[in-house]
Amino acid sequence: xxxxxxxxxxxxxxxxxxxxxxxxxxxxxxxxxxxxxxxxxxxxxxxxxxxxxxxxxxxxxxxxxxxxxxxxxxxxxxxxxxxxxxxxxxxxxxxxxxxxxxxxxxxxxxxxxxxxxxxxxxxxxxxxxxxxxxxxxxxxxxxxxxxxxxxxxxxxxxxxxxxxxxxxxxxxxxxxxxxxxxxxxxxxxxxxxxxxxxxxxxxxxxxxxxxxxxxxxxxxxxxxxxxxxxxxxxxxxxxxxxxxxxxxxxxxxxxxxxxxxxxxxxxxxxxxxxxxxxxxxxxxxxxxxxxxxxxxxxxxxxxxxxxxxxxxxxxxxxxxxxxxxxxxxxxxxxxxxxxxxxxxxxxxxxxxxxxxxxxxxxxxxxxxxxxxxxxxxxxxxxxxxxxxxxxxxxxxxxxxxxxxxxxxxxxxxxxxxxxxxxxxxxxxxxxxxxxxxxxxxxxxxxxxxxxxxxxxxxxxxxxxxxxxxxxxxxxxxxxxxxxxxxxxxxxxxxxxxxxxxxxxxxxxxxxxxxxxxxxxxxxxxxxxxxxxxxxxxx
Numbered sequence: 001x002x003x004x005x006x007x008x009x010x011x012x013x014x015x016x017x018x019x020x021x022x023x024x025x026x027x028x029x030x031x032x033x034x035x036x037x038x039x040x041x042x043x044x045x046x047x048x049x050x051x052x053x054x055x056x057x058x059x060x061x062x063x064x065x066x067x068x069x070x071x072x073x074x075x076x077x078x079x080x081x082x083x084x085x086x087x088x089x090x091x092x093x094x095x096x097x098x099x100x101x102x103x104x105x106x107x108x109x110x111x112x113x114x115x116x117x118x119x120x121x122x123x124x125x126x127x128x129x130x131x132x133x134x135x136x137x138x139x140x141x142x143x144x145x146x147x148x149x150x151x152x153x154x155x156x157x158x159x160x161x162x163x164x165x166x167x168x169x170x171x172x173x174x175x176x177x178x179x180x181x182x183x184x185x186x187x188x189x190x191x192x193x194x195x196x197x198x199x200x201x202x203x204x205x206x207x208x209x210x211x212x213x214x215x216x217x218x219x220x221x222x223x224x225x226x227x228x229x230x231x232x233x234x235x236x237x238x239x240x241x242x243x244x245x246x247x248x249x250x251x252x253x254x255x256x257x258x259x260x261x262x263x264x265x266x267x268x269x270x271x272x273x274x275x276x277x278x279x280x281x282x283x284x285x286x287x288x289x290x291x292x293x294x295x296x297x298x299x300x301x302x303x304x305x306x307x308x309x310x311x312x313x314x315x316x317x318x319x320x321x322x323x324x325x326x327x328x329x330x331x332x333x334x335x336x337x338x339x340x341x342x343x344x345x346x347x348x349x350x351x352x353x354x355x356x357x358x359x360x361x362x363x364x365x366x367x368x369x370x371x372x373x374x375x376x377x378x379x380x381x382x383x384x385x386x387x388x389x390x391x392x393x394x395x396x397x398x399x400x401x402x403x404x405x406x407x408x409x410x411x412x413x414x415x416x417x418x419x420x421x422x423x424x425x426x427x428x429x430x431x432x433x434x435x436x437x438x439x440x441x442x443x444x445x446x447x448x449x450x451x452x453x454x455x456x457x458x459x460x461x462x463x464x465x466x467x468x469x470x471x472x473x474x475x476x477x478x479x480x481x482x483x484x485x486x487x488x489x490x491x492x493x494x495x496x497x498x499x500x501x502x503x504x505x506x507x508x509x510x511x512x513x514x515x516x517x518x519x520x521x522x523x524x525x526x527x528x529x530x531x532x533x534x535x536x537x538x
Contacts (some may be wrong), residue, residue, distance in 0.1 A: 003511070009527075011012070011184050011489070014279065014302065020435055022425065023235040024032060025128070029360075032246075032299055034172050039127055044153045045156055046155045046156045046157070046158040046476075047155075047160065048459070049132050049153075049155040049156075049158075050132065050154055050155040050158045050159055050160040051095075051153060051160040051162075052132070052153065053100075053133060053153025053154060053155060053160070053309065054132055054134055054151045054152060054153030054160045054161060054162045055131040055135050055151070055153070055162065055523060056151075057134030057149075057151030057152070057153060057155070057162075058149060058151045058162060058164050058530075059162075059473075060125055060134070061136055061138070061149040061151065061166075062530065063529045064093075064134075065093070065095055065147070066349055067080045067096070067100070067519035068092075068096045068526075068527060069092050069096075070089070070092065070524035070526060071092060071093075071498065072523045073088075074088070074089055074092055075227070075522050075523065075524050075525075076170070076522065076523070076524075076525065077294050077295075077297070077519060077521065077522045078170075078519045079424055079516040079517055079518055079521075080519075081145055081168060081169060081170060081525055082113070082171075083145070084235070084250070085525055086142065086145035086168045086525070087113065087140060088116075088142070089168050089525045089526075089527065090113060091110055091137075092523075093114045093115075093138075093527060094108045094110070094138075097115065097117070098176075098374070101117065105117065106116075106267050107457040112148055112495075113135070113139060113140035113194050114137070114139060115136075115138035116135070116137050116138070116528050117135060117136040119133040119152075119154060120194065121202070121208055122410045129281040131155075131156075132154065132155040133153070133154050133156070134152060134153045135151070135154075136149060136150070136151050136153050137149070137150040137151075137152075138150075138183050139207050140385070141165070143307075144167065145169070146165040146166060146167055146531070146534075147165070147166045147167075147168060147527050148163065148164075148166075149163065149164050149166065150162075150163045150538070151164075151381075151436055152161070153261070153448040154439050154475045159369070160537070161537070161538040162529070162535065162536070162537050162538065163531050163534070163535070163536050163538060164388070164534055164535050165395055165530070165531045165534035165535070166292070166527050166528060166529070166530050166531065167174075167384065167527070167531060168521050168525065168527055168528070169445065169516075169524075169525070169526065169528050170516055170517060170524075170525060170526070171284070171286050171517075171523040171524050171525075171526045172286065172516055172517050172523070173284070173285050173516070174286065174471060174511070174517070175452070175468075175469050175471060175511060175513045175517065176195075176197045176511070176512060176513050177194065177195065177196050177197060177222075177469055178193045178194060178195030178196060178197055178219065178469060178470070178509045178510070179193055179198070179470045180198045180199075180285075180287075180288070180430045180469060180470075180471050180472070180513040181197070181198070181199050181200065181201070181212040181470070181471070181473075181508060182200045182201070182288055182472065182473055182474055182475045182476060182477075182486045183200075183201050183208075183475070183476030183477065183483055183484065184199065184200075184201050184206065184207070184208050184209070184406050184471060184483075184484045184485065185197070185199055185208070185209060185210075185273065185456065185485040185486075185487065186209075186210045186211070186213060186484050186485070186486050186487070187209075187210070187211040187212070187217070187488055188210075188211070188212045188217040188487070188488040189212070189214060189215065189461075189488030189506075189507070190214055190219065190488065190506040190507070191214075191215040191216070191330065191485075191487050191488035191507045191508075191511075192216045192364075192507070192508045193215075193216065193217045193218065193219065193508075193509050194219070194276060194508065194509060194510045194511070195218065195222055195510070195511040196219035196220045196221075196222060196511075197209075197217055197219065197220075197222065197309050198222040198223075198272055198280065198282070199222070199223055199224070200223075200282045200288065200475075200536065201223070201224070201476075201477060202208070202225065202477055203231070203477055204225050204229040204230055204504075205233055205234055205295070205478065206478060207230075207235050207237060208223050208225065209221060209223070209237060209268060209269055209272040210269070211268070211269045211270055211273075212269050212270055212271060212450065213263070213270040214271065214535065215271040215272075215487075215488060216271050216272040216273070216330070217271065217272065217273040217274070218272075219273070220273070220274050220275045220276065220277050221237075221269065221273050221276045221277070222276075222277045222280040223237075223276065223277070223278055223280060223335075223445070224279065224280055224281065224282060225278060225279070225281075226515060227244065227278040228276050228280075230278075233309045233353055235266065235268055236266055236268065237267065237268045237269050237276060238261075238267055238269055238276055239263065239264040239267055239314060241253065241390050243283075244260075246261060246275070247262050248260040248261065248262055249262045257401070258272065258273070258275075259272070259452070261273075261275070265347060266468075267345050268284060276436065284297060286521060286522065286523035286524070287454070287471055287473060287517060287521050287523070288399065288471075288473055289429055289473070289475075290400060290430060290473070290474075291449065291522075292336040292399045292473075292521050292522045292523070293430040293473075294320065294396055294398060294520060294522065294538065295369075295395050295397060295430075295519060295520040296429060297519065298367060298369050298395045298428075298519075298520065299350055299371075299468045300368050301348060301349070301351040301400065302348050302351050302369055303347070303348065303349050303493040304352055305341070305346065305349050305350065305351050305355070306356075307339060307352075307355070308339045308340060312339070312340050313338060313339055313340060313390045314326075314337075314338050314340055314358060315335060315336065315337055315338070316335075316336050316338055316358070316384070316410065317329070317333040317336065318333060318334050318336060318405055318410070318482050319334055319352060320332055320333065325384075333405075334382065334405040334406065334528065335441040336356045336382055337356065338355075338356050338357060338358040338384070339355045339357045339358070340357070340358045340360065341357060341358070341359050341360070341362055342359075342360040342361060342362070343360070343361050343362065344359075344362050344366065345362070345363045345364075345367070346362065346363070346364050346368050347364075348365070348366040349364075349367075349368055349369070350368075350369040351368070351369065351370050351371060351381060351383065352371050353371045353372045353373055353379040353380060353381055354379050354380065355382060355383075356380075356382045356383065357381075357383050358383075358384050358385065358386065359383070359384070359385045359386075359388050360386045360387060360388075361387045361388065362384070362388045362389075363388065363389045363390075363391065363520070364388065364389070364390050364391065364392055364394075365392050365421070366391075366392045366393075366421050367393055367395060367421065367422075368390075368392065368393070368394045368395070368467075369396070370383060370394065370395070370396040370397065370409070370429070370432075372396065372397045372399050372406075372407050373397075373399065374397060374399055374400055375399075375400055375401070379504070380399075380403065380406035380407050381396075381406075381407060381408075382405065382407065382408040382410070383407060383408065383409055384410040384411075384412060385408065385409070385410070385411050385412070385415055386412050386413040386415075386439050387412075387413035387414050387415070388411075388413075388415055388416075389415075389416050389417075389418070390417045390419065390426070391418050391419065391420055391421065392420070392421035392422065392428070393410065393419060393421050393422040393425055393426060393428065393451075393518075394426070394427045394429065395428045395429070395520065396428070396429040396430070396432050397408070398430050398431065399430075399431045399432075400431070401431070401497050402431045402457075402474045402476075402520065403471050404433040404456070404457065404483070405433070407431065407433065407456075408432060408433040408435060408493070409427065409429055409432055409433070409434050409435065409455070410433075410435045411435065411436045411489075415436070417448060417449045417450075419449065419450045420480070422451065423450065423451055423515065424451045424452060424515055424516050424517065424518035424519075425432050425452040425453070425454065425468070426449040426450060426451050426452070426453055426517035427449075427452075427453045427454060427455065428452070428454050428518050428521075429454060429455045429456070430454060430455070430456065430473055431455075431456040431473075431474055433454050433455065433456060433457055433459075434453065434454075434455030434456070434457070434458045434459070434462060435459045435533045436458075436459065436462065448465045448466075448467065449464060449465070449466045449467070449468070449513065450467050450468060451467070451468040451518070452468045452469050452470075452471060452474060452515075452517065452518060453466065453468065453469075453470045453471070453473075454471045454518075454521075455471075455472060455473070456471050456472065456474035457472045457474055457476070457483060457484070457485055458471070458472045458485055459485065459486040459487075460486070460488070460507055461475060461486070461488065462464070462507075463506050464507050464508075465507075465508050466507075466508065466509045466510065466512075467510050467512055468510075468511065468512055469511050469512075470485075470487070470504065470509055473487040487507060487509070488507050496504075511536060515526050
């Protein structure tokens with residue numbers, strides 16, 4: 001027998017045992033690694049589900065905020081929100097949440113400003129057999145005022161937490177538009193609107209908009225009318241195909257190529273625009289009704305402008321003959337005995353009613369308050385400003401009835417505006433006829449109006465650059481013609497007032513949604529949309 005062969009046979013057995021042991025260890029390791037991977041996968045899944053649950057909590061908080069309707073007690077005519085008002089708004093919101101979820105599912109600590117919706121009182125989020133949920137903690141933060149929402153999502157013992165802030169502020173919804181009107185509007189001449197426009201004109205037999213091809217709306221055109229109601233009338237605002245879509249010159253759907261829009265001669269809107277939105281509501285938009293206004297607070301601390309002697313008064317007519325203020329344009333013109341003020345500077349003053357003043361080459365600093373009679377036309381103020389400089393704000397009383405001839409602000413000559421007194425508005429004149437008849441015949445840096453321009457009907461002609469919303473708040477649907485908001489001018493624009501060669505110029509309107517509405521407009525204190533920059537994961 002060969003001893004060497006016997007020795008090799010023993011070594012092979014040992015080697016086989018080693019390999020069996022090694023493979024067993026590897027198999028056990030792979031099994032353990034597989035279990036670890038499964039556990040890691042489950043952990044990642046739970047983290048993802050917990051994160052999704054936390055995000056769902058924020059989405060639900062948004063829903064609660066969007067469905068919150070401020071009570072009448074949360075309305076104010078001031079454009080700022082005090083700490084007390086903001087805290088009260090938080091309390092109103094907490095009551096809203098309790099109504100939606102039931103008081104048993106909500107914990108409200110008014111003394112410390114804490115509102116909690118525990119996971120048990122929230123919404124269960126079953127995901128692939130994993131019971132997921134979220135809890136919400138709402139807190140009040142001041143300077144500036146915020147509702148701070150912290151949402152914690154939970155899935156199989158894993159928690160993820162995110163936080164977002166929502167500002168508590170005055171409602172300024174109307175400032176999302178560059179131009180907003182309760183009536184019809186015409187855009188003519190070299191007019192550019194840098195934003196959306198809106199009309200609440202609700203009589204479908206007459207188009208709410210007319211726009212010539214030399215004007216542009218760099219935004220959308222919005223109307224309360226439905227497209228179907230317009231289709232039954234004898235006009236169209238835009239050319240549409242059989243599917244109801246706007247088309248280009250070749251008849252193809254327009255898409256977003258607004259420069260290629262086809263304009264039919266029958267279109268009431270001939271200028272560039274970025275689409276028409278139909279059936280747009282306005283009832284929740286403060287500033288669109290005379291009941292929203294109260295400007296009495298502006299009279300505090302003002303000095304009355306003295307009456308002028310009879311020999312310093314002049315007779316004018318409104319509307320007047322072209323080029324002649326002393327001649328009526330028709331038998332229906334209003335005769336006015338104007339108190340005349342020339343070459344004077346006025347600071348923080350009130351013009352008493354029935355002055356019907358004519359200011360020539362005057363400068364106004366601070367506040368100018370124009371008084372009138374609230375409930376009728378027996379006391380009124382039709383005021384003309386010729387070649388005046390305005391370094392402040394013009395505010396009027398609030399007549400409850402619109403009398404376009406009686407209560408009027410009429411700007412002629414080289415009127416220049418440099419409002420340094422109030423960022424929110426240049427003119428706040430509800431139910432007044434605001435006629436910027438020739439706002440500086442030569443375009444210049446001084447010809448800038450900052451903040452909102454509010455009137456019953458606002459006409460703007462000449463050269464003007466406006467940084468703010470133009471709001472014509474008078475409901476003119478009772479009149480079938482005239483009473484149109486005119487932006488820009490052509491000599492045959494058909495407006496109620498005289499149109500002259502010097503009225504034609506360049507007008508741009510640039511809205512500023514970040515501004516507040518001026519004080520004097522009753523608006524609710526709301527909880528606004530989320531501040532995206534405040535989002536954090538905790």
